[in-house]
Amino acid sequence: MDKFFSPSAVAVIGASPREGSLGGQIITNLRYGYPGKIYPVNPNHKEIQTLPAYASVAEIPGPVDLAIVIVPAPAVCDALEACGAKGIRRVIIESAGFAETGPEGRALQERCLAVARKQGIRIWGPNCMGLVDVPRKFFFTFMHPNIYKDGLISGRISMVVQSGMLSAGFLADLMSERAVGIAKACSIGNKIDIDECDVLEYLIQDEETDAIALYLESIVRGRRFLMLASRCAKPIVLLKGGKSSAGAKAALSHTSSLAGNARLQDSLLQLAGVTIARDFQQMMEVARALAMIGKTPPRCRTAILTFSGGAGILSCDLLEAQGLQVADLSPSTKEELAKVFPEWLPASNPVDMFPAFALNGAVATYDGAFRAVVKDPKVDVLFLHFFVGLYPNYDRLKLFKELADREGKVLILWVIGRRDALRDFKREAQEASIPAHGELFRAVECLAYASRYAPSRKSPALIGKRPAGGLSDRAATLLAREPGRVWDECASKKLLKALGIAVVKEKIVGSQAEALAAAKRLGFPVVLKGLVEGGVHKTEAGLVMLNLASPALLKQSFAVLKKRLRGAGRILIQRQIPSDYELIAGVVRDAQFGPCVMFGLGGIFAELQKDVVFAPAPLSTATAKALIGRISGHKLLSGFRGQAPLDLRSMADILTALGRLAASRPDIDAIDINPLAVYRGKPVAVDATVILREL
């Protein structure tokens, strides 16, 4: 990959002398900062922008590390052949007209890839804007030179985007409006060869990159991406496009429909330590905050230094809403503050400095208040508010940062004011490596991300080893017997039982007499269910009768159920087991991420709230336990309102058993256990569906 980012000579195939043309802009951009040899290739010109031009790649005198191709799509294959002959092994294809245009373009793309493979060439693109290295001023791209007309802001955040146009517009916006400093910007387009995993791997070891922000519409090698992310010590922030595309297998299994596209991916990525963003600029502000702050101390006790009582109050509201703590200042800090404050002003958090401005001037007040608070052992984070453009600007951000670093404290800024002063202030903050945000909510949100950020090296090994043993004989036999594609709950629970999962006591009954006898053995109250082949939504179909507490009720219900079944299907009788709450567990197979295990809140709330999480299968017991703690409603599991806490070991065993099965049997398409009833902490499978697939 290094040759893409640091070539010693670059050929531009399709260079043009025409101003405003893409082939012309690439040359302009290269000349702006790239110090190596630039070879324009164009058969119709001898010179382009004062550089000697070559009729073909073959005529270039010296060695070439990288070619940038901008000729029309149909000419790209030939260009690749020529590159191969010349010994060029890295090519960025910026031309469009490939898979994005339909089947013909897709075929053309395949042919290009075949040529590249044959010639040993690595391809970046096609249909991309190439790459930009801001600190070194390398612009290997056709983007409009106006992008850097307002100046560039170097930083230590690298970005990877799938969309071309976005990376250009976005760079201009980020640098001119938000003063977010960038390291490398990589537009990877159709990614027929080099994909997000390759670039991610490069950026993870890149010394100029402190955080990685990605906008992706697909993750080609899902497992590889998870592996890279889970071992990465730098913050990774991902914005995933295309969440709303309808999930493939909606109706058949709850697990599949709950997975959707987005929920499963987000959950897996978060488990691997990836931070999920929801918008472009937000992604960059979050990445910058994580790069500059890293992880906050766990309690995130925040002191607010403000010029506005209202902004202070609102900061408290926003901090508490995000589960962060408003710091309780130490008595010694309050004494220090009292020295710079007017007598009547209470020295408490938020620290409202405005009334003291008249006494000491704004700068001295900030200074005094900052020095008092930064030393407070009960403060982890200083959230400073600034208001610029009315009075002279504060110019001690570097000093503040030094003092904070010395005390091991985190700094984050909110700033409002007049345009030009804002821009200057934000640049100063960028240089001092302090995140500065224009909205209180965004600043607090970034702090919350930092408080949750866990450098994932420390998280349990994400993907378990392939299970050593194999399935039990009993499970293998059941699978070999294979009662169809969609198993009814009775068959499904037999398989679960063979995996060591506790299931409800039940029996298939053929007559009222059999049902009565079974009910006596199981104990009242009981449940009757009508099982129909391929039918999974029994409740909606009126085929579940709960709370049958007496023989009379049982007999009557049996008759009704029999009638509803109209001779098809079987009748199952179960003990009605008590439950404190219901969970859901299962298996789902994803095209990008492979077999995954699901866990979440069950029953009707599974569908109302969709509080479910996923892990790649197989999974270790440690990952299973971590997964259980990741649902939003985890409070429910730890002994809520006098209930017994969930038996974590039993629950983890269920998840690891499901993971082993999913990983070892590619014919398992999905498994639902819903509900998994929990009573006195013990989970028991009440209903389940196993779905197989053709291999």
Add this chain to the structure above:
Amino acid sequence: MDKFFSPSAVAVIGASPREGSLGGQIITNLRYGYPGKIYPVNPNHKEIQTLPAYASVAEIPGPVDLAIVIVPAPAVCDALEACGAKGIRRVIIESAGFAETGPEGRALQERCLAVARKQGIRIWGPNCMGLVDVPRKFFFTFMHPNIYKDGLISGRISMVVQSGMLSAGFLADLMSERAVGIAKACSIGNKIDIDECDVLEYLIQDEETDAIALYLESIVRGRRFLMLASRCAKPIVLLKGGKSSAGAKAALSHTSSLAGNARLQDSLLQLAGVTIARDFQQMMEVARALAMIGKTPPRCRTAILTFSGGAGILSCDLLEAQGLQVADLSPSTKEELAKVFPEWLPASNPVDMFPAFALNGAVATYDGAFRAVVKDPKVDVLFLHFFVGLYPNYDRLKLFKELADREGKVLILWVIGRRDALRDFKREAQEASIPAHGELFRAVECLAYASRYAPSRKSPALIGKRPAGGLSDRAATLLAREPGRVWDECASKKLLKALGIAVVKEKIVGSQAEALAAAKRLGFPVVLKGLVEGGVHKTEAGLVMLNLASPALLKQSFAVLKKRLRGAGRILIQRQIPSDYELIAGVVRDAQFGPCVMFGLGGIFAELQKDVVFAPAPLSTATAKALIGRISGHKLLSGFRGQAPLDLRSMADILTALGRLAASRPDIDAIDINPLAVYRGKPVAVDATVILREL
């Protein structure tokens, strides 16, 4: 109020010739745009900024409508006396040093108010920044003149803020960074006389105001505010500060603790048609969008015209996440689009225009695509993306707006790019009355607010009339008997029954034998509960035994419970009633909003999810029904997974009965019905607590 906003002459008591002083800045600000008479009052100067100055108010030659006071706090009372003598009936006190500084200041404030009352003076403030009228360039404030140095942007949104400093910084930021145009900005400070209700009432009828944005830390007259809001035809957007201050009566009742400060207020305000914001700038962007858009058609079918495939995809994701619809374009629109698009490019929504730029140029492409989509009968909203500062700017926003208005379509913009071009573009959008946002998420969020916005004139009468009849004799008798402050569930449910609310069948039992006899009458399974005086958290205390299905289990459980009670308390036996799900209903009394009725999801989820809503008591049946539909989990109530839908009439009757009781009996502090079990659509009170208060 009109005299505050449009005085024909203004006196400034505490005017100063010193540059940078507050008394000097007021004069500078008045001279900037105010065309009426300005009378500086200062005993030490004959002239201030070329204006003749007066030693006292009495010496001013002509009549004066408004005085602005900026003398030190201890001198304010005398100034008010002088104003009274001169016949000035409107005074803005901008001086600080009152209640915000402690008890002495509070006493001073009370004295000022007494003087004002005596003299018939209305006071605005103290401790405020006064008011600004941007279109007329009236600055009745001491804020720094740099605020308007970059120029002003007039608009039709008026704001009311409690915090002084914020209004100045905020105005500068809004106008210079975000290009949000303002009508009137009102800083009301300690609001000892004029409060948010007075200003709101004025702005509701103000012809220059299309939307009202408020930042408030308290709402002094809660009921009055609700009434004004619920009758207001203009959008009201409120940001409430101080949500995190601990609710007063946390532990005793679920209803009270669920109410908190914020949840109850937000819920009541939303019911009255107020839009709740979460941050300053967001509040203004939302207010601007509502002012410019009003309400979107209910389906909000949105077409996205973009220069970036990625931004188009992400827009779909964000729209769907907010419950809005991505429009399905008509065939005729697609045909029109095909005319401006390259052959290979599918004409679908999102409309990715970038590939057509090369064919037609950006401006012609936008134009053609816009004209095609705006006419589509299957499109309600056009979400346009712009990218400015690289190529020449689009300059047809006014034309787009005219075309959209003609077709009855909504326009909203997302724009990124270079600083200066952005500013120009945003101003152009402001002039064309189209909301332009810098982040996709914010634009979509504003659209979502607009889709939910209901001009509240059309909502059912918010506050019911005082109940005509009164309580039933039975209820009155029970209340007269008053078994202590916190009633146990048995006593509480007797009161509910007297209100006509269905309650579970139950009986107090003294012995195992009595329990067995009762169980036989009630039918197994049963529940045993230990009732202890003042104890409301029975479950946590292990005093609830569910699912007792047999006489043996009942006897054993009775013995255990007896032991746990240690001789104190009583034992209650209930039928264990089946339930599809659990709700919660109740009454809570709020200091600002009076007695309120609560409704929400119950059981353990009431505490996990806190999905509860509130209405002022008493409430009409229509309001009760509307309230029921406002919980997030309302899907559960309309026949989820084959269940019977909630009997709306029964549920509404419960809420109106609670409302009548709360409104007619001020001694009721709180009522909890939790859970209110629903089986086959019918709600039945299973557990309840009534809490009285001393009057």
